[in-house]
Amino acid sequence: MSDSYYDTAQICVNGHVINTMATSSPQSNQKHCAECGAQTIIACPDCNSSIRGYYHVPVVYHCRDYNKPSYCHNCGKPYPWTVAILKAAGELADELEKLSAEERQQLKDSFPDLVKNTPKTVVAETRFKKLMKKAGSEAYDGMKSILIDVVSEAVKKSVFGQ
Numbered sequence: 211m212s213d214s215y216y217d218t219a220q221i222c223v224n225g226h227v228i229n230t231m232a233t234s235s236p237q238s239n240q241k242h243c244a245e246c247g248a249q250t251i252i253a254c255p256d257c258n259s260s261i262r263g264y265y266h267v268p269v270v271y272h273c274r275d276y277n278k279p280s281y282c283h284n285c286g287k288p289y290p291w292t293v294a295i296l297k298a299a300g301e302l303a304d305e306l307e308k309l310s311a312e313e314r315q316q317l318k319d320s321f322p323d324l325v326k327n328t329p330k331t332v333v334a335e336t337r338f339k340k341l342m343k344k345a346g347s348e349a350y351d352g353m354k355s356i357l358i359d360v361v362s363e364a365v366k367k368s369v370f371g372q
Contacts, residue, residue, distance in 0.1 A: 219263030221278055222248040225291030225359060230263040230276045251290070259284035280325050280360045288325075292360055296321050299356045306345045317341045324369070325360050335368045 220232040222243035229238040232252050240250055253260050262283055264276060280292040288296070303309075303317045316337060323334035342350040354370050361369065 214265065214267045216260075216265050217263040218252050218260040219276070219278065220250050220252045221261060221289070221291065222246060222250045223290040224248045224294060225278065225289075227276060227278050232263060233260075234264075234266070254282040254285060254287065255290065256287040257282060257285035261289070278359075292325060295356055295360050296325065299353060302349070302352050302356060306349050308345050308349070309341060313341055313344070321357070324357060324365050325362075327362050327364070331362075331365065335365060338369055 217234050218232040219230050220228040220239050224246050226243045226245045228240050228250050232239050299321050300318045303314050320334035320337045323330040
């Protein structure tokens with residue numbers, strides 16, 4: 211039996227990570243985010259499962275990078291920051307005058323598949339790149355700044371070259 215376990219993460223509703231060890235190091239917890247002032251949470255608002263934080267492994271004494279989850283591991287619903295990011299990206303898509311109304315809708319429809327790793331992710335990446343090329347570099351830069359924190363590493367490399 212393994213003694214490894216996930217600690218609880220504390221993250222503000224806008225997605226700023228406050229504490230990846232909210233249970234084992236509660237002295238670092240905050241009621242509100244120091245970056246944006248938003249409320250912080252330690253559990254999924256839909257099912258109340260703890261947000262997975264730092265993964266403790268006995269006899270391993272290194273800190274690994276923490277990638278905040280976009281979706282709850284228990285119920286599969288998006289966390290508040292994921293909802294906010296998808297909404298912001300959709301609002302920006304509505305402002306892209308170089309795209310037709312149909313293309314703006316296609317772009318918005320591709321966002322969920324850029325955040326999730328599904329068989330449709332490659333289709334969404336291709337559509338996103340094609341439409342961003344047409345929309346221009348300002349639109350691309352705006353979308354990148356909105357989406358970069360919630361897309362997978364593979365999507366980052368494919369779409370944003372990182």
